[in-house]
Amino acid sequence: MKAKNWLWLGPDPELSDDDWRRRLGQLKNAGFDAILPEVFNNSKAFWASEHLPVVAPVLERLIPLAHAAGIEVHAWSHIMTCNIPDVMEAHPEWYDVSRKGESTRDKPPYVGYYRFMCPSRPGVQQFLQTRMKELARIEGLDGIHLDYIRFPDVILAEALQPKYDLVQDSEFPEYDFCYCDLCREGFREQHGIDPLTDLEDAPASDAWFQYRCDLISRLVNEDLTPIGRAAGKQMTAAVFPNWRHVRQEWHKWEVDAVLPMLYNGFYNEDLQWIGEHCASGNARMQDVGVSKPLYSGLYLPDVPPEQLQQAIDVSMQAGAAGVSLFSQGSLEEGHLQVMQRYFG
Numbered sequence: 309m310k311a312k313n314w315l316w317l318g319p320d321p322e323l324s325d326d327d328w329r330r331r332l333g334q335l336k337n338a339g340f341d342a343i344l345p346e347v348f349n350n351s352k353a354f355w356a357s358e359h360l361p362v363v364a365p366v367l368e369r370l371i372p373l374a375h376a377a378g379i380e381v382h383a384w385s386h387i388m389t390c391n392i393p394d395v396m397e398a399h400p401e402w403y404d405v406s407r408k409g410e411s412t413r414d415k416p417p418y419v420g421y422y423r424f425m426c427p428s429r430p431g432v433q434q435f436l437q438t439r440m441k442e443l444a445r446i447e448g449l450d451g452i453h454l455d456y457i458r459f460p461d462v463i464l465a466e467a468l469q470p471k472y473d474l475v476q477d478s479e480f481p482e483y484d485f486c487y488c489d490l491c492r493e494g495f496r497e498q499h500g501i502d503p504l505t506d507l508e509d510a511p512a513s514d515a516w517f518q519y520r521c522d523l524i525s526r527l528v529n530e531d532l533t534p535i536g537r538a539a540g541k542q543m544t545a546a547v548f549p550n551w552r553h554v555r556q557e558w559h560k561w562e563v564d565a566v567l568p569m570l571y572n573g574f575y576n577e578d579l580q581w582i583g584e585h586c587a588s589g590n591a592r593m594q595d596v597g598v599s600k601p602l603y604s605g606l607y608l609p610d611v612p613p614e615q616l617q618q619a620i621d622v623s624m625q626a627g628a629a630g631v632s633l634f635s636q637g638s639l640e641e642g643h644l645q646v647m648q649r650y651f652g
């Protein structure tokens with residue numbers, strides 16, 4: 309089967325149509341088949357949204373330009389994170405609450421933009437469905453790409469912990485979500501106990517772990533994916549290799565493809581590790597009877613041009629259907645040459 313290759317990129321509204329044509333032509337030459345423009349970055353939209361703050365309708369402009377170059381367009385949207393001031397003001401209850409009792413709205417963990425919303429909230433579900441409906445209506449759009457479709461990392465990737473002066477050798481309460489009243493009530497209805505007050509060691513509870521994985525899977529499978537699918541859009545997701553730490557059972561998701569972010573540098577790992585995670589991701593999907601393409605997500609700042617061929621090799625040999633590169637801003641001429649030799 310022919311490989312399919314993707315590129316995450318920022319939809320710079322200042323670029324002219326001619327600039328885009330030139331870039332898209334280069335990408336096509338280098339063997340890219342699809343671009344993932346970041347059309348919702350957790351605070352602003354890059355299409356003519358009627359319910360979100362809009363920068364400019366870049367997405368609508370990009371679609372015909374990309375199609376003319378023979379490239380698919382997949383709208384990349386952050387999902388659970390929301391830093392829109394009006395939303396934060398009007399719906400404080402929409403935000404995840406930690407085991408310590410703090411809301412991500414008031415005290416986002418790790419970084420200022422980590423304001424994750426709670427998947428149990430009907431208002432959040434409707435808010436996200438409205439976005440899916442708007443994107444699903446966009447003519448010619450090939451797909452919708454779900455990112456930040458998870459809980460905050462209860463344990464950060466190893467190489468990131470020192471950046472925040474952290475040693476996370478267990479699940480600390482201030483990074484463990486969501487203990488809002490709705491999530492606790494939902495768990496109590498199923499299991500008869502309150503995860504906050506009745507569990508002696510909440511991180512050790514398989515049932516509570518599973519309950520939160522299921523909240524995200526349900527949102528993906530029942531609320532979001534069907535909307536895009538009904539409009540003929542391919543549904544894909546950017547997912548974590550350390551899926552347990554973000555409660556992200558993506559092997560059970562009914563999406564059309566998964567793009568695991570195999571950012572080896574974040575985990576102090578080498579290129580072989582990328583292949584191991586392509587293989588284990590495919591195996592986990594197979595275990596639950598799911599068969600869909602997995603595209604190996606590579607973090608270009610940690611994969612210089614001279615390492616790209618090996619990163620592609622280990623991915624493809626381990627069963628990836630292609631690669632997805634993060635991101636255009638770090639894409640060097642040398643990367644393009646390697647891609648062209650391999651796929652062009």
Ligand SMILES: [Zn+2]
Nearest residue numbers: 426486488491
């Ligand atoms: Zn909650």
